[in-house]
Amino acid sequence: MAQPIVELTDIVKSFGPVSVLKGVSLKVYPGKITALVGDNGAGKSTLIKGLAGVQPYDSGTVRFENNVVTLHNPREATALGIEVVYQDLALCDNLDIVHNLFLGREVTKNGQLDEDTMERRATETLAALSVRTVKSIRQHVASLSGGQRQTVAIARSVIWNSRVVILDEPTAALGVAQTEQVLKLVRRLADQGLAVVLISHNLNDVFEVADQVSVLYLGKIAAQLAVKDVTRNQVVELITSGRSGAQDLAPVGDTSASNEETATS
Amino acid sequence: MSATTHDLPEQGVAAAVRSYIGRTRGGDVGALPAVLSLIVLAAVFTVLRPSTFTNAFNFSNLLHQGAAVIVIAMGLVFVLLLGEIDLSAGFTAGTSAAVMGVVLTNHGWPWYASVLACILTGAVIGTCIGALVARLGIPSFVVTLAAFLGLQGVLLKLVGEGGTVPIRNDILLAINNDNMPVWAGWVLWAVVVGGFAVLSVRRAIRRRSHGLQAEDLSLVVAKSLVLAVLLGAATYFLSIERSRNPEVSSIKGVPQVVLVLLVLLVVLSFVLSRTSFGRHVYAVGGNAEAARRAGINVRRVKLICFVIGSSLAAIGGILIASRNNSISPNTGAADTLLYAVGAAVIGGTSLFGGKGRVLDAILGGLVIAVIINGMGLLNKPSSTVYMVTGFVLLVAASVDALSRRRAASTGNV
Numbered sequence: 001m002a003q004p005i006v007e008l009t010d011i012v013k014s015f016g017p018v019s020v021l022k023g024v025s026l027k028v029y030p031g032k033i034t035a036l037v038g039d040n041g042a043g044k045s046t047l048i049k050g051l052a053g054v055q056p057y058d059s060g061t062v063r064f065e066n067n068v069v070t071l072h073n074p075r076e077a078t079a080l081g082i083e084v085v086y087q088d089l090a091l092c093d094n095l096d097i098v099h100n101l102f103l104g105r106e107v108t109k110n111g112q113l114d115e116d117t118m119e120r121r122a123t124e125t126l127a128a129l130s131v132r133t134v135k136s137i138r139q140h141v142a143s144l145s146g147g148q149r150q151t152v153a154i155a156r157s158v159i160w161n162s163r164v165v166i167l168d169e170p171t172a173a174l175g176v177a178q179t180e181q182v183l184k185l186v187r188r189l190a191d192q193g194l195a196v197v198l199i200s201h202n203l204n205d206v207f208e209v210a211d212q213v214s215v216l217y218l219g220k221i222a223a224q225l226a227v228k229d230v231t232r233n234q235v236v237e238l239i240t241s242g243r244s245g246a247q248d249l250a251p252v253g254d255t256s257a258s259n260e261e262t263a264t265s
Numbered sequence: 266m267s268a269t270t271h272d273l274p275e276q277g278v279a280a281a282v283r284s285y286i287g288r289t290r291g292g293d294v295g296a297l298p299a300v301l302s303l304i305v306l307a308a309v310f311t312v313l314r315p316s317t318f319t320n321a322f323n324f325s326n327l328l329h330q331g332a333a334v335i336v337i338a339m340g341l342v343f344v345l346l347l348g349e350i351d352l353s354a355g356f357t358a359g360t361s362a363a364v365m366g367v368v369l370t371n372h373g374w375p376w377y378a379s380v381l382a383c384i385l386t387g388a389v390i391g392t393c394i395g396a397l398v399a400r401l402g403i404p405s406f407v408v409t410l411a412a413f414l415g416l417q418g419v420l421l422k423l424v425g426e427g428g429t430v431p432i433r434n435d436i437l438l439a440i441n442n443d444n445m446p447v448w449a450g451w452v453l454w455a456v457v458v459g460g461f462a463v464l465s466v467r468r469a470i471r472r473r474s475h476g477l478q479a480e481d482l483s484l485v486v487a488k489s490l491v492l493a494v495l496l497g498a499a500t501y502f503l504s505i506e507r508s509r510n511p512e513v514s515s516i517k518g519v520p521q522v523v524l525v526l527l528v529l530l531v532v533l534s535f536v537l538s539r540t541s542f543g544r545h546v547y548a549v550g551g552n553a554e555a556a557r558r559a560g561i562n563v564r565r566v567k568l569i570c571f572v573i574g575s576s577l578a579a580i581g582g583i584l585i586a587s588r589n590n591s592i593s594p595n596t597g598a599a600d601t602l603l604y605a606v607g608a609a610v611i612g613g614t615s616l617f618g619g620k621g622r623v624l625d626a627i628l629g630g631l632v633i634a635v636i637i638n639g640m641g642l643l644n645k646p647s648s649t650v651y652m653v654t655g656f657v658l659l660v661a662a663s664v665d666a667l668s669r670r671r672a673a674s675t676g677n678v
Contacts, residue, residue: 104559
C-alpha cells in the first residue's frame, strides 16, 4: 500500500495508575477510510484525543508524512491538517451554517467579518462534498436534521484544506436514510484524497465504507486488516476477545488482559 | 427539507414580508412585541390623556427619561447574550456617576477627565465581576448580587449619608437636558436615512457582484422610505416649539441625547454583527462548549462582555446625573436596573442567551419610558406604575420563553 500519512508507533498513555494505551501502532493512509473499532474502554477516545492534540501521549512516536511530529495542543494538530469531528457535534444552534463552518476562524477584511467570502467558500465546500440537502446556507443550524447537522460538522472539518479527518461515531444518533447520506459523504472525503479515521460501534457502517479496520482491544491494536479480508464475525471476536480463533490474526498476548476484560465487562 | 435547492429565494418586498411572517410564526418574534406594545400603549395613553401625552414637550421628555435606561440596557444586552445577568448595573451607574461628581465638583477636574474617570470606574467594576464569573466560575447572579449590595455602600460612602453631589458643569448638564438646533436635527435625520440607504444599496451591489443572493432594490427603497417617514415624523414633532413662553426661552429641536443613543447604537451594533468578537459573543451564548472547541477563548469573551456592560452602565449613570443635576444615594437605585433588564427583554433579547441586538434596548427602553411617562400623566400612584411595569416585564419574559419553545420545535432559534 502507499505511504501512510499518519503513522503511530508504540503509543503509550496512562492516567495515573490506569494505563489506557499500551503500545498502540496505527497507520492511516490518504484516500482510505481506516475504521477504528473496539469495545467501550478499549482506548479509542484516548487515542483520538492524542492525535487531536487535546491530551498528549506519554510516549511513542507520531509520524506525519514520515516526519516525526509533536502534538501537544490542538493548534499543532490543526496546523498539520488534522481535524476531529466529535460525537456531540459542537455546533451553535443560534448561528447559521456559514457562521458555524467558520466559527473561531472567521475570515476578516479590515477588521470586519468578510461575510461574502465566507458564504462563497461555504457554498463551494458543500458543493464539493455534493451536499444538496440544505435549503439555505443562511438557515440556523437549529432547524437542521441530525444528518444535516453531521454534514455541517464534517464540512467544517474539511473547509480548511485538512489532510486527515477523524470522525467520532458520526452515525450514532441517525436514522437509516441519514446514516446512508453521511456514510456516502465520508466515502467522498476519502475519494477526494483525504485520510479518514472512522470510529464506530456499528460494524454495518465499517463494512459498508471502510477500506481497512483496526481493532483496539484493551489498549493494544489487536489487528489492522483490510476490510475485504475479514468477516464480520472475526471482527466481533477481535473486539470482544482480542483474537480471532479461525485466523490467528496478530494475537494480543497476555492473559491478564483477558481476565481484566471479563472482570470489567 | 431534502429538496435540491441551492438557488435561493428572491428578495423583493413581497418575499421579504412573506419570510418575515414565516419567521414570526416559527417563533422568531424579534422586535415585534416591543413595536406592538409601543403602538398599543401610545394609543391607550393618547385616548386617556389626549392633550398632555401627545404634545411635543412630553415626547422629548419621554426621550430624556428613557435615555439612561436605554444605555444601561444596551450594556445588559452584551451580558444577556452570554446567558448571564448583571444585577449590579444600576448601582454601577450610580457609583460611576458619583465618582464623576466627586472629582468634578469637589476636586475641580475638567468635565472630560471626570467623564473618563466615570467610564473607567465602570470598566474596573466590570473587570472585577467578569473575572469572578469567567475565571472562578461563580454564577453571575451571585457575583452581581454581591456587587449590587457592595456598590450601594460605595455610592453611599462617596455621596455621604443623605447628601447629594451637585453637577454644575454646563456641558454635562446639556447632554440630557438640551436640544440640538432644529436644522441639526434635520441634518441628523438626513445622515441616518441616507446612510442606511447608501449602505444597503452598496451591500446589495457588492453581494450581487460576488454572485450571492442580495436584497432587491425595491426592498431597500421600501425599508429606507419607512425609516425616513418614521424618523421624519419624530424629528418634525421634536422641531415644534414646546415652550409655554417662546419669547422668554425657546425649547425646540431633537434632544442631544438622541445623538448619544444613535452613536452607541451604530458602534455597538457594528461590534456585535460585523466583528469576530461579536460573532464569538453569540457563539458563547449559544453553545459555550462548541465555542471552546472552535478555539474561542470563552473566558476572555465573557470578561470583555462584562466590561462593556458595566462601562455602558457608567455612561447611563452620566445621563442620570445630567438629568437630575446631581448625584444622590438614589442615583441608579431601585428600579433603574429592573427597567433596564425589562427594556432589553421587552425589546427581544433572550434571557437564555445567544439572541439579541443592541436595537432591542432602544425599542424596549421606549416601551418602558412610555409606561412610566403615561402613568405619571394619569396621576397613578407609584404602586400602580410598579405593578403595571412588573406585569409588562412578565409578559415580555413569557413571550421570550414561549417563542423560544416554539422556535425549538420549528428550528428557528
